[in-house]
Amino acid sequence: MVGSRAPGFQIMRHIISILLQNEAGALARVANLFSSRGYNIESLNVAPTADATVSRLTLVTTGENPIIEQITKQLSKLVDVVEIADMTSADHIERELALFKLRVVNGDGGKLTSVLEQFDARVLSDTQDQYTVQIVGGSQEIDRFLKRVAGITDIITLVRSGAMAVSRGASVLERG
Amino acid sequence: MDTLTQPKITRSHPLAGAAMTGADMIVQVLADEGVDTIFGYSGGAILPTYDAVFRYNEDHRRNGAEPMPLIVPANEQGAGFMAAGYARASGRVGVVIVTSGPGATNCVTPVRDCMADSIPIVVICGQVSTGAIGSDAFQEAPVTAIMGSVAKHVFLVTDPTRLEATMRTAFDIARTGRPGPVVVDVPKDVQNWKGTFRGESHLPIAGYRQRQVEVESNVLTEARCQQFFSMLAESKRPLIYAGGGVINGNASAALRSLANTYKIPVASTLMGLGGFDTKHPLSLHMLGMHGSASTNYAVDDCDLLIAIGARFDDRVAGAPLKFAPKAKRVVHFDIDPSEIHKVKHADWHHVGLLPNALDALVAYGRRTGFNAAFDDWHTEIEQLKATYGLNYDRASTLIQPQYVMEEMNRITKGEAIITSGVGQHQMWAAQYCDFREPRQWLTSGSMGTMGFGLPAAIGAQFACRNKLVIDVDGDASIRMNLGEMETVTTYGLPIKIMVLNNFGDGMVMQWQRLFFKGRLASSDKSLRKKDFVKAAQADGFAFAKRLEAKADVPRVVEEFLSFKGPAFLEVVIDPEAGVYPMVGPGLSYHEMITGDFIPNRYANLGKPPPPNSSGF
Numbered sequence: 120m121v122g123s124r125a126p127g128f129q130i131m132r133h134i135i136s137i138l139l140q141n142e143a144g145a146l147a148r149v150a151n152l153f154s155s156r157g158y159n160i161e162s163l164n165v166a167p168t169a170d171a172t173v174s175r176l177t178l179v180t181t182g183e184n185p186i187i188e189q190i191t192k193q194l195s196k197l198v199d200v201v202e203i204a205d206m207t208s209a210d211h212i213e214r215e216l217a218l219f220k221l222r223v224v225n226g227d228g229g230k231l232t233s234v235l236e237q238f239d240a241r242v243l244s245d246t247q248d249q250y251t252v253q254i255v256g257g258s259q260e261i262d263r264f265l266k267r268v269a270g271i272t273d274i275i276t277l278v279r280s281g282a283m284a285v286s287r288g289a290s291v292l293e294r295g
Numbered sequence: 296m297d298t299l300t301q302p303k304i305t306r307s308h309p310l311a312g313a314a315m316t317g318a319d320m321i322v323q324v325l326a327d328e329g330v331d332t333i334f335g336y337s338g339g340a341i342l343p344t345y346d347a348v349f350r351y352n353e354d355h356r357r358n359g360a361e362p363m364p365l366i367v368p369a370n371e372q373g374a375g376f377m378a379a380g381y382a383r384a385s386g387r388v389g390v391v392i393v394t395s396g397p398g399a400t401n402c403v404t405p406v407r408d409c410m411a412d413s414i415p416i417v418v419i420c421g422q423v424s425t426g427a428i429g430s431d432a433f434q435e436a437p438v439t440a441i442m443g444s445v446a447k448h449v450f451l452v453t454d455p456t457r458l459e460a461t462m463r464t465a466f467d468i469a470r471t472g473r474p475g476p477v478v479v480d481v482p483k484d485v486q487n488w489k490g491t492f493r494g495e496s497h498l499p500i501a502g503y504r505q506r507q508v509e510v511e512s513n514v515l516t517e518a519r520c521q522q523f524f525s526m527l528a529e530s531k532r533p534l535i536y537a538g539g540g541v542i543n544g545n546a547s548a549a550l551r552s553l554a555n556t557y558k559i560p561v562a563s564t565l566m567g568l569g570g571f572d573t574k575h576p577l578s579l580h581m582l583g584m585h586g587s588a589s590t591n592y593a594v595d596d597c598d599l600l601i602a603i604g605a606r607f608d609d610r611v612a613g614a615p616l617k618f619a620p621k622a623k624r625v626v627h628f629d630i631d632p633s634e635i636h637k638v639k640h641a642d643w644h645h646v647g648l649l650p651n652a653l654d655a656l657v658a659y660g661r662r663t664g665f666n667a668a669f670d671d672w673h674t675e676i677e678q679l680k681a682t683y684g685l686n687y688d689r690a691s692t693l694i695q696p697q698y699v700m701e702e703m704n705r706i707t708k709g710e711a712i713i714t715s716g717v718g719q720h721q722m723w724a725a726q727y728c729d730f731r732e733p734r735q736w737l738t739s740g741s742m743g744t745m746g747f748g749l750p751a752a753i754g755a756q757f758a759c760r761n762k763l764v765i766d767v768d769g770d771a772s773i774r775m776n777l778g779e780m781e782t783v784t785t786y787g788l789p790i791k792i793m794v795l796n797n798f799g800d801g802m803v804m805q806w807q808r809l810f811f812k813g814r815l816a817s818s819d820k821s822l823r824k825k826d827f828v829k830a831a832q833a834d835g836f837a838f839a840k841r842l843e844a845k846a847d848v849p850r851v852v853e854e855f856l857s858f859k860g861p862a863f864l865e866v867v868i869d870p871e872a873g874v875y876p877m878v879g880p881g882l883s884y885h886e887m888i889t890g891d892f893i894p895n896r897y898a899n900l901g902k903p904p905p906p907n908s909s910g911f
Contacts, residue, residue: 144439192633
């Protein structure tokens with residue numbers, strides 16, 4: 120437990136990008152570290168990279184700066200971790216993909232359509248009473264979209280990818 | 296792969312190119328790593344490897360002796376702690392080989408214990424065949440999932456061509472950086488697989504090796520040395536707070552040199568005892584929850600705290616903000632970057648190999664002619680030692696455990712290897728024994744695992760065949776692994792087992808008296824029937840005695856320690872004897888209770904603190 124220190128740190132949201140070797144139990148060890156040390160995971164995205172032996176994890180967590188420092192240091196002690204970067208410590212681009220199933224109600228006065236347009240959401244499939252909608256954006260933008268839509272109609276299903284991020288400019292997190 | 300992360304291969308292996316089974320490769324790598332003792336218990340899924348060990352020993356006898364004897368405990372937990380005792384006493388990697396399922400899960404406690412105290416061991420577990428994994432097969436357990444949470448690392452070998460490299464890499468990981476336990480889970484079909492032995496491969500583990508190189512190549516620059524000495528020059532009352540990292544990092548000589556050169560007093564943690572000779576005039580022995588009052592007061596008074604291989608554990612710094620409250624600066628040396636600022640903010644820190652860093656400081660100081668005298672501070676510390684040193688009820692007619700420890704220490708002169716269980720006896724041994732060298736005090740510090748002492752003593756005796764090894768144990772702790780009594784006599788180990796019997800879980804009773812109005816929930820064992828002496832006799836101990844009269848203590852302890860062979864001594868001690876001083880959980884040293892026999896500098900705080908059971 121990260122304990123007593125001078126107060127005054129703010130709880131901040133951090134996007135942590137991790138390159139992880141594809142080994143038995145590697146993902147579980149990352150997840151276990153968070154649960155056994157009492158850290159939060161808000162979202163976790165895992166997918167292959169160009170190198171077949173390595174996966175990229177993008178993890179969103181919140182905490183005061185000393186906690187985030189501990190998280191990155193503890194993650195760095197995992198043998199399977201190849202590289203780690205706190206994306207939020209520098210200029211970066213963040214994107215998340217969300218898929219919504221929305222109930223379509225006749226006579227909403229075009230309110231839904233206008234929100235979809237405003238957020239650049241695409242209708243992937245529509246039936247008489249449902250839309251399947253895709254939206255890509257920052258996680259907070261998707262939160263705002265969610266709030267707006269929820270005020271107009273029912274959200275039947277919501278599937279989010281969790282945030283992904285790349286640094287803006289030349290620096291890369293790649294296997295060295 | 297660049298050359299930086301690729302371990303150097305200096306010569307080709309004489310068996311390179313030979314056809315071998317996976318099991319034979321495991322054993323060959325153990326031999327190449329210099330393993331001279333294995334601890335383990337067999338079972339179905341590890342049989343091929345047990346057979347390979349047997350054949351290796353038959354084929355490589357030296358003067359009739361097995362080069363790699365396999366020591367069999369009563370329970371796999373015993374094997375784990377034997378390997379831990381071996382590793383702690385020798386500094387080499389301890390090796391355990393067990394079967395799948397229960398064999399592996401019985402090792403979870405020693406693996407976590409080794410992780411918590413940074414002890415290098417390699418545990419090889421049999422696993423059900425690759426095709427049966429996940430089918431709830433007989434003696435199957437999810438070892439990677441279980442051990443992944445408690446070990447430094449765990450490998451599941453599914454590709455047999457990587458077995459050999461995995462085995463070598465397990466040893467690399469166990470002993471490098473902050474040492475720790477590594478588990479290798481080997482399915483039975485991988486052990487039976489036949490392939491070509493390469494004799495040189497390692498896994499890349501690029502990230503780990505890169506970080507390792509960064510830490511190991513992090514030298515103290517001239518400018519950083521200069522910063523350190525400017526802090527030391529400003530200080531009037533510097534204090535070194537030395538932890539287990541001094542021992543694990545082989546930094547004892549460097550620490551002695553630093554402390555001696557600049558006359559800086561050294562307080563040790565429980566894990567650090569022996570890292571600095573406790574008989575040295577600059578030694579303050581132990582600090583912390585049950586440290587000497589004089590030492591804790593010195594921590595309260597110091598103006599520069601120099602933490603070396605120590606981590607501000609809650610048993611040392613229960614209230615981190617109030618720990619070393621007068622220290623204008625906190626300096627922290629460690630090999631693990633995550634320990635810096637984890638509990639206590641460090642004003643200046645260095646992450647790297649301790650001997651290099653401490654040697655660099657001494658060299659810089661010599662070169663620049665640094666000179667500081669801390670005479671007033673030494674006078675103050677001498678006064679603290681004279682006034683607030685350890686003490687106990689010397690007039691009592693009952694045997695006081697501290698008296699027994701003093702008598703034992705008088706004979707061993709601080710040169711024996713002492714192991715312990717966990718509880719009051721552990722603290723009395725830590726407080727009253729001297730440890731002149733590192734690796735003499737083997738105790739479960741962080742995990743606090745009862746039952747550690749006896750199997751750890753067995754492992755230590757295998758590592759140090761000619762040394763006096765004493766297990767100072769408690770009646771409750773020794774019960775946890777009592778089956779290993781028989782292991783001592785089976786292998787004819789001249790271990791001395793001393794049980795301080797207070798008929799219960801003494802430390803639990805002490806807390807219950809302090810924090811739970813004396814309700815001894817489940818901790819009083821005075822109605823238990825065990826006759827420890829008969830039990831020892833049944834296990835073949837030729838020396839098995841009970842010591843009940845105070846007057847007999849010096850004579851019987853002497854007979855016990857000088858007995859040539861396994862010896863067991865039960866000492867019936869004052870069941871109400873407490874461990875003092877005591878800093879309550881979550882409290883500062885200012886609130887330390889010193890008991891009835893040690894004066895308290897803050898007299899108004901001599902009474903127990905209010906119940907605080909949430910502070911563990």
